[in-house]
Amino acid sequence: MAFGDIVQGSLQDFVNIDRFDTELCVFIHIPKTAGSSLSTELDRMRPPYHNIHRKYFYGDTVTFSRIEDEIAAVIDSGALADARSCSGHFSWTLAAPIRAARPDARAFTFLRDPVKRVISDYRYSRTPTHPTYKETIERFPTIESYIEAPETQDKMARFLMPGDVRTPHEIDTFISTNYAFVGLLEMYPLSFNILSLLLGHDRMPSEHKRKTENTVDNAVDETPRLRAMIAECNQRDTVLYDIVRHKLLTVRDDWRAMREQSRPAA
Template identity: 25%
Template sequence: MHSPFFFLHIPKTAGTTLNHIFAAKFPEDTICSVYTKEENEFLRKISAEEVDRIQLVQGHIFVHNFNEFFSGAFGKYAFTFLRDPVARVVSEYNFLRTWPENHLYRYLNEEKVTLIDYVSSQRPELIYRGKNLMARSLCGAVEDGRSMLERAKDNLQRLYLFGITERFDESLLLLKRMMSLENILYEKHNVRKKRSAITDEELEVIREYNSQDIELYKFASSLFDQRINDLGDDFKKELAVFKNMNERYQRIASLLMKQNADDNKDFIYGK
């Protein structure tokens, strides 16, 4: 059976930027996006004929049984991204609190849920929020006597590839090789303006409730270092060239966006 690429998109790990890159690579009708209950249901019932049509599956997908996943059509070219757990939790909280279209927007604002509440709460609405999401996303639901962290580490190593958000350019070059991507120049998407630093108390609570994600991230970062070092000097040269090109691209894109905004203002105000 044909095996499409499979992007296990953990929220707030630069997935939106990646999805824009993928949209330029794959025809729209060959991408299966899985971000809603209906889309998850479709993926569970997908036929072999439909799998053959798909080149990429992407989305917030919970894998129930990773052993079955890796032995099936979707597990062969599966990949994900991990992010510093503290930064990921803070970003998720700020995003959900300020994006009106998400289902927690009203609840977080009407109940005046603080960052500490968001992370530590055992209320049904928040019980799985801000607590070891990366480890839970990679451990599956099938218990085998090992800890969640052990299973997450094992499954991370079984993925075809994983990236690190804080080392996005290196990760993107690995994806380029894996997926035969031609143009990977990018603008950052879904990036919020920097907010004030979190307090020591908030930091302590986030670390307490995300201890397994912190250990997983340390493990992943060390493994990522090894894999990059194994690629040698040629990869370092390729990375330096790409960084230079993409910095130029982002400057030009920023200027064009500013010009378009100015032109729109002139049109609106009749200038």
């Protein structure tokens, strides 16, 4: 039972067979995708919910805890034993202790158009909302310098799979067998509703994602040249995104038909 089943039959069959309404639901939250709104929805649909996040400490410099330690703390406290859902900015690899502690864990995530996500991540990292925004502005004076930095590239793929999963076939196989569901921000109503059905509900999204504030430091002119540069530096993310988009497009008509059937008669 995994995401790859979504293209093996009807969407209704996928929902019926792959539903995970009793297991631990683990949302791997990739920065600047659908996370902030989706975490709120997950808390409503699947309590008890735990948001696993770094703790920040403010002094002469900003320091923060390791996400590995925060995952360990939730497990060691016993809170994970009774949890029905959790989320955080942690990778598939870093989530291994969660899967070990809860063998019933089922992971899901959401992606975003790679170019849009990189621009959004860059803009957010230069606002006061981001704890280390001053250091980010100093380190990356331009968006081009940000795009060229290896640690900013292919962030979605690096979150979701090991580094040796690289070819289109390997990427497709990994997400198809290890994830319960993968949605897209660009197909959010469809993605959210299918996720809710898998969790034993039938809901449409109600939360609006947080908007990044506009500042003098985060303006971006999204030119064709800039888009091409981002795409060139994020080829693994592009392959990942296109694979998921193809799968969701395959079931879009089925989903629309299901929505029509679920509407109350006039």
